[in-house]
Amino acid sequence: MKIVDIISTQIAIGDPPLLNAAGLHAPFALRIIVEIVTDEGIIGLSEIPSSEKIFLALEGLKKVLFNQDVFQLNNIKKIIKQKFGDTDDQRGTAPWDQRLIVHLFSAIEVACLDCIGKKLKRPIVDLLGGISREKVPFAAYLFYKYEGAGGALGFGVENNISGWLSDRQKEAVTPKQIVLQAQSMCEEFGFQSIKLKGGAFHPEIEFESIIALQEAFGPNVPLRLDPNAIWSLETGIKYGKKLEGILEYYEDPVRGQENMALLSKEVNIPLATNMCTTSFSDIPLSIKLGSEHIILSDHHFWGGLRASIELNKICQTFGKGFSMHSNSHLGISMAAMTHLGAAVPHLDYALDTHYPWQVDEVVKGGKIKIEDGFVVVSKSPGLGVELDRKQLQKLHKNYLECGLKERNDEIEMKKVNPEWQFKLQRW
Amino acid sequence: MKIVDIISTQIAIGDPPLLNAAGLHAPFALRIIVEIVTDEGIIGLSEIPSSEKIFLALEGLKKVLFNQDVFQLNNIKKIIKQKFGDTDDQRGTAPWDQRLIVHLFSAIEVACLDCIGKKLKRPIVDLLGGISREKVPFAAYLFYKYEGAGGALGFGVENNISGWLSDRQKEAVTPKQIVLQAQSMCEEFGFQSIKLKGGAFHPEIEFESIIALQEAFGPNVPLRLDPNAIWSLETGIKYGKKLEGILEYYEDPVRGQENMALLSKEVNIPLATNMCTTSFSDIPLSIKLGSEHIILSDHHFWGGLRASIELNKICQTFGKGFSMHSNSHLGISMAAMTHLGAAVPHLDYALDTHYPWQVDEVVKGGKIKIEDGFVVVSKSPGLGVELDRKQLQKLHKNYLECGLKERNDEIEMKKVNPEWQFKLQRW
Numbered sequence: 095m096k097i098v099d100i101i102s103t104q105i106a107i108g109d110p111p112l113l114n115a116a117g118l119h120a121p122f123a124l125r126i127i128v129e130i131v132t133d134e135g136i137i138g139l140s141e142i143p144s145s146e147k148i149f150l151a152l153e154g155l156k157k158v159l160f161n162q163d164v165f166q167l168n169n170i171k172k173i174i175k176q177k178f179g180d181t182d183d184q185r186g187t188a189p190w191d192q193r194l195i196v197h198l199f200s201a202i203e204v205a206c207l208d209c210i211g212k213k214l215k216r217p218i219v220d221l222l223g224g225i226s227r228e229k230v231p232f233a234a235y236l237f238y239k240y241e242g243a244g245g246a247l248g249f250g251v252e253n254n255i256s257g258w259l260s261d262r263q264k265e266a267v268t269p270k271q272i273v274l275q276a277q278s279m280c281e282e283f284g285f286q287s288i289k290l291k292g293g294a295f296h297p298e299i300e301f302e303s304i305i306a307l308q309e310a311f312g313p314n315v316p317l318r319l320d321p322n323a324i325w326s327l328e329t330g331i332k333y334g335k336k337l338e339g340i341l342e343y344y345e346d347p348v349r350g351q352e353n354m355a356l357l358s359k360e361v362n363i364p365l366a367t368n369m370c371t372t373s374f375s376d377i378p379l380s381i382k383l384g385s386e387h388i389i390l391s392d393h394h395f396w397g398g399l400r401a402s403i404e405l406n407k408i409c410q411t412f413g414k415g416f417s418m419h420s421n422s423h424l425g426i427s428m429a430a431m432t433h434l435g436a437a438v439p440h441l442d443y444a445l446d447t448h449y450p451w452q453v454d455e456v457v458k459g460g461k462i463k464i465e466d467g468f469v470v471v472s473k474s475p476g477l478g479v480e481l482d483r484k485q486l487q488k489l490h491k492n493y494l495e496c497g498l499k500e501r502n503d504e505i506e507m508k509k510v511n512p513e514w515q516f517k518l519q520r521w
Numbered sequence: 522m523k524i525v526d527i528i529s530t531q532i533a534i535g536d537p538p539l540l541n542a543a544g545l546h547a548p549f550a551l552r553i554i555v556e557i558v559t560d561e562g563i564i565g566l567s568e569i570p571s572s573e574k575i576f577l578a579l580e581g582l583k584k585v586l587f588n589q590d591v592f593q594l595n596n597i598k599k600i601i602k603q604k605f606g607d608t609d610d611q612r613g614t615a616p617w618d619q620r621l622i623v624h625l626f627s628a629i630e631v632a633c634l635d636c637i638g639k640k641l642k643r644p645i646v647d648l649l650g651g652i653s654r655e656k657v658p659f660a661a662y663l664f665y666k667y668e669g670a671g672g673a674l675g676f677g678v679e680n681n682i683s684g685w686l687s688d689r690q691k692e693a694v695t696p697k698q699i700v701l702q703a704q705s706m707c708e709e710f711g712f713q714s715i716k717l718k719g720g721a722f723h724p725e726i727e728f729e730s731i732i733a734l735q736e737a738f739g740p741n742v743p744l745r746l747d748p749n750a751i752w753s754l755e756t757g758i759k760y761g762k763k764l765e766g767i768l769e770y771y772e773d774p775v776r777g778q779e780n781m782a783l784l785s786k787e788v789n790i791p792l793a794t795n796m797c798t799t800s801f802s803d804i805p806l807s808i809k810l811g812s813e814h815i816i817l818s819d820h821h822f823w824g825g826l827r828a829s830i831e832l833n834k835i836c837q838t839f840g841k842g843f844s845m846h847s848n849s850h851l852g853i854s855m856a857a858m859t860h861l862g863a864a865v866p867h868l869d870y871a872l873d874t875h876y877p878w879q880v881d882e883v884v885k886g887g888k889i890k891i892e893d894g895f896v897v898v899s900k901s902p903g904l905g906v907e908l909d910r911k912q913l914q915k916l917h918k919n920y921l922e923c924g925l926k927e928r929n930d931e932i933e934m935k936k937v938n939p940e941w942q943f944k945l946q947r948w
Contacts, residue, residue, distance in 0.1 A: 165647040166647070166652060168651045168652065169651055169653070171866075172653075214641055220590075220592040223594045223595045224596055225593060225595065225596060226596070374834070374837075377838050377839075378840070381805075381808065400650060403831075408834070410801070411801045411805065439595055
């Protein structure tokens with residue numbers, strides 16, 4: 095089954111004004127929907143974060159991957175490396191990853207696996223060793239935020255809606271507001287674990303928010319805090335000590351493997367990362383230093399689903415936990431994450447997802463259901479989702495009209511607060 | 522595609538009187554041919570070493586794996602672990618591995634992948650990420666041996682044959698005879714790397730054999746020596762120092778990861794292992810101690826082809842080399858090794874194989890061709906081999922008649938030299 099075309103469509107999806115260490119989410123998050131067209135008429139899908147660099151590189155792959163067999167993933171990887179250099183570029187200092195090759199390979203691999211699954215009439219999970227669990231646990235992902243829902247809804251609060259759709263538009267800058275956000279999200283989706291994106295306000299406020307969540311949800315709902323590597327080692331240790339026995343894990347409180355290792359000697363909470371150990375080449379030092387207990391994979395950043403399965407085995411082999419990181423995304427990424435989450439033999443923690451924050455969708459039938467905090471893995475061929483072409487056009491129009499080309503949370507923050515500047519270490 | 526039956530057939534294949542640290546090869550090597558029969562009529566094959574324990578366990582799997590889908594390899598592994606205990610048993614002190622679960626999972630997984638490949642009309646290599654190389658390099662595998670060809674040929678030298686078939690029957694107990702063996706084997710199969718199984722004679726003889734090989738083949742043919750962990754640290758260091766610049770790698774000169782690590786500090790030759798680091802649970806300590814540079818995988822001992830792919834990624838991640846170990850085997854194992862060798866992205870060394878030593882075959886069309894030291898990976902569905910049922914019956918009859926139930930090289934050696942005893946450390 096040969097690749098005859100690769101169609102990449104940039105889309106912009108409504109995203110609320112969520113806060114993080116790098117600034118503020120723009121009203122739109124940018125994604126690329128990739129379609130691999132084969133000579134058998136089967137089309138495979140994938141979804142990755144968008145940037146001009148990634149989009150242009152995908153366009154450049156059309157020619158070199160023409161006529162490649164979708165099963166030859168090792169060879170496809172070689173070709174991509176040959177074209178764009180064997181050495182991975184740097185991930186940057188932002189909470190999200192900016193490397194080219196891993197994104198490209200994720201985009202192509204997931205779409206090829208979708209083709210293979212459709213051809214074989216088998217869900218992707220069955221191409222990854224089969225089901226380890228029928229339904230995959232996700233965690234509530236809380237954000238400090240300004241009022242507004244982003245996207246076409248702009249920054250205002252829309253009337254005539256209720257429940258989570260309404261509550262997600264509300265301001266959340268205090269511990270009390272965070273608790274209300276958590277309650278609404280958990281009521282809607284049934285999440286049984288809660289993660290708070292930190293690094294946005296003074297550590298004391300974020301600490302108080304965790305305490306408020308613990309008081310509201312009791313000791314049986316696992317809590318996590320992610321300061322996005324913006325805290326000093328001193329601050330990370332200070333609040334870590336206060337959060338012992340309270341957090342399920344402490345995600346990237348400080349920057350770099352060395353700091354994580356130093357912190358882990360002082361604080362008795364498992365440390366998780368998607369910023370300090372982010373590629374296979376980072377793993378030996380992570381193991382040597384003992385810098386993290388849990389690796390948060392992301393198939394967009396680790397080079398696809400099969401690479402994530404290999405990462406899972408490495409985590410299992412070295413006694414590390416495994417879970418998943420997320421960025422703002424739609425149903426194609428959600429489907430891929432669910433197949434991976436259903437396949438990995440080694441999974442102790444509910445996965446991150448921004449999915450409840452996005453109202454837009456690009457797959458037929460609308461948003462994929464999260465019930466009791468779980469997504470049931472599809473038994474349909476491939477990813478099990480189909481592209482809603484009307485929605486794709488609408489979201490591509492959003493892209494053309496919104497004027498955004500890259501994610502830059504600092505620029506968005508400056509629109510609200512011109513004095514604001516990104517810092518590698520803030521508190 | 523559901524499993525409806527698992528047929529395990531014990532066979533005995535002719536094996537010459539090869540010497541190793543554990544004694545002497547019996548006239549027959551024991552293998553089990555596994556057939557997984559599915560509800561779609563497709564039959565998947567695999568081949569593993571035989572023992573009563575493994576055979577009975579395979580019989581016990583018929584019931585618990587009945588109706589399992591061949592794609593659900595993660596679940597099949599769970600079921601096998603549930604039935605036979607989650608903890609791997611010990612591999613023992615012999616050069617070959619004696620663990621149950623990894624053998625069982627290898628037998629079932631390879632046969633399931635053969636079913637899947639046949640169903641999809643795809644070679645197994647394409648189920649493992651596709652082709653990284655079209656042809657897979659193997660090394661000449663030299664043995665000290667007594668006169669004779671084993672099997673039906675007994676211990677005598679048959680007339681009327683020439684070339685390798687004749688030369689493989691000859692005695693090889695001196696450096697000169699080892700060189701003749703190497704020349705005959707390389708002429709027949711075109712091998713471009715040479716491994717000598719050591720641990721059989723005094724280290725001085727084995728050292729002299731390597732020197733004789735170097736003199737005969739020149740500096741461009743990589744040489745390896747495998748004393749099967751029978752040397753003391755002192756001996757390993759002494760001969761290691763003499764072999765610097767001569768050996769491509771030094772395989773299991775001493776016993777245990779700690780000794781390998783100590784030796785590696787003294788000797789400037791890459792160390793390889795299939796006896797000191799033999800399972801995923803051994804890997805963290807191997808990495809920590811720096812005990813080996815190269816892991817010799819064996820899909821029969823590491824739990825199958827997909828697990829070996831994961832091991833390959835671990836080796837790549839930690840900067841370790843990867844190659845393959847072998848035991849006496851036929852064409853089904855050869856086919857599986859070749860698919861794996863064709864798929865792994867990371868391979869710097871020619872693989873071991875005993876294959877030239879076995880004249881018997883169980884696949885249609887006779888022995889798989891080794892040309893210029895390479896085996897070309899099959900493009901046919903699944904493993905790309907078919908069972909020759911006449912041969913299977915003949916080799917099963919061999920099994921029933923030969924009286925052997927387990928491999929025990931010590932017993933065989935005692936038949937020649939009653940005083941001989943296996944020792945963990947001999948020199």
